[in-house]
Amino acid sequence: MNSKSYKIKEKISDALELPKDITLDIPKISILGTDSVLIENHKGVISYCDNQIRVNTGCGVLTVSGQRLTIKSIIQEEIIITGNISNVSY
Template identity: 75%
Template sequence: MKTKSYKIKEKISDALELPKDITLDIPKVTILGKDSITVENHKGIISYNDNQIRINTTCGILTILGEGLTIKSIIQEEIIIIGKISNIGY
């Protein structure tokens, strides 16, 4: 359920044609082939092993499944994951 504040921000973002991932603090997920994924605007790692990585976001828990998953880079704004990715879901 969207809050009144969220709806106002969404309308402003649409009117000014601003990227929603920035103005609404929603995650931006970029997938490069089957071996790399970047998650921006995350809220931290929930769990991590070489077959599953769970990331907290404002939209819910993002789960990445695969083989040989490794966190290549993690900073406050972005996480880069490499490995053989087989599934991504909320």
């Protein structure tokens, strides 16, 4: 999405008070302590191992790093990652 298109969608979202994560196709990430990450509005898993999980999103690749990582749940709208999480980054 180009910058102009993004700005227009952002203004419409603000004017109509719509959630930006839905209207702008960006992820909503919730981190619960050091043992759980919820990623909403994802585009799929790119790679998965016990110390790093990479998830495609509308604004880049999200990397969750740690130890004993597992995907507890994955559905079209969200992914729940559990384990000893040390880092979440783009």
